[in-house]
Amino acid sequence: MARDIARTDAYAASRRERKKVEMLFARLRRILRLADCDYGACLARATSSTSPPPPRTSASPPG
Numbered sequence: 840m841a842r843d844i845a846r847t848d849a850y851a852a853s854r855r856e857r858k859k860v861e862m863l864f865a866r867l868r869r870i871l872r873l874a875d876c877d878y879g880a881c882l883a884r885a886t887s888s889t890s891p892p893p894p895r896t897s898a899s900p901p902g
Contacts, residue, residue: 844850
């Protein structure tokens with residue numbers, strides 16, 4: 840069954856698209872120097888470094 844799927848045109852197109860995405864992420868990791876992290880961790884680091892810190896709240900309620 841797997842061999843039958845691998846022979847389809849849709850599977851070949853899917854592999855090409857996946858390779859393009861993987862190459863883009865590899866380039867992004869090189870640019871950002873994030874060599875040893877997976878997609879979720881890289882995304883979290885990239886977004887946390889570019890977004891402003893959350894607003895600080897005071898420990899005691901105003902009153």
